[in-house]
Amino acid sequence: MKYSMMTVGPVQENTYILYNEKKEALIIDxxxxxxxxxxxxEALELKPxxxxxxxAHFDHIGAVDDVREKWGIPVYIHENEESWLQDIKRNGSSFFHQHIQAKPAEKIIRKEEKLVIGGFSIDVFExxxxxxxxxxxxxxGENIVFSGDALFSGSIGRTDLYGGSQRILLESIHSRLMTLPEETVVASGHGPVTTIGDEMDSNPFLTGF
Structure with missing residues (x-):
């Protein structure tokens, strides 16, 4: 598997295009x-x-409908944020004086599970x-985790938006991400890629937990 990272939008969000040797592709955020x-x-000649x-924060969903409609593909989201795609208060866009919405998702994640989509096998961690x-x-198999805005290089996600909790976030990071092999690549929603080992050693939000 290979991936291409694109930094998009006014807050420099990382969108990822993953693809395999069959040219099958997944688009993350x-x-x-x-x-x-x-x-x-199109340039990579992929089949999404x-x-x-x-x-479902606004900076991760702003192009969902453009991409979905172009390729006729389903959207996966966790059930706890199923309604956020249409809710500008909960997705945070109204807080930043924007109005960003997307149509409902076709696939709802209700628990931690393994997804098999084409030739991809994905473990979903809450x-x-x-x-x-x-x-x-x-x-x-590729030893990479796409962490969204949970874990960043040298930092963690903000928790001052709707439904956020630093205590819960730290528990999530330590129970779900820090248990991965230290060489695991962490591809975050903003900023550069890092590894689990680097964050164990130097992330100031985690070293004293």
Whole structure:
């Protein structure tokens, strides 16, 4: 599996396009600039299968409908944020004086599970705290986890938005992410990629937990 990271929108959100040797693709968190994302998919000559959302904050969903409608693919989201795609208060866009919505998701994640989509096998971890329905997608064979806004390089997600809790977030990180192999790559919703081992050693929010 390979992936391409695109930094999009005014708050520099990371959208990920994952693809395998069959050219099957998954899109994680298409946050903005839908036309640019679709052009990248076309340039790579990929066949998208699904959109996976780590959570439903506005900066992660702004291009969902553009990408979904272009390729005719389903959207996956956790049940705790199923309604947030249409709710501008809960998805945070009204807080930033924007009006960002997306149509309802086709696939609802109700528990931690293994998803098999085409040639991809994905472990879904519930990692709430940044928001109630935050999830991380772990690709065990490739040793990479897409953590959304739970864990960043040298930081953790903010918890001052609707439904956030720093206590719950820290518990999620330690029980679901810090238990992964230290060499696991962490591809976050903002900023550079990191590894579990680097965050264990130097993340100031985690070392004293």
């Amino acid at each position: 298409p946050g903005a600039e839908g036309k640019r994302i679709n052009k990248k998919i 299968l699904a959109i996976l959302l780590t959570h 990692t709430p705290g940044h928001s109630p329905g935050s999830v991380s997608y772990y690709f065990r």
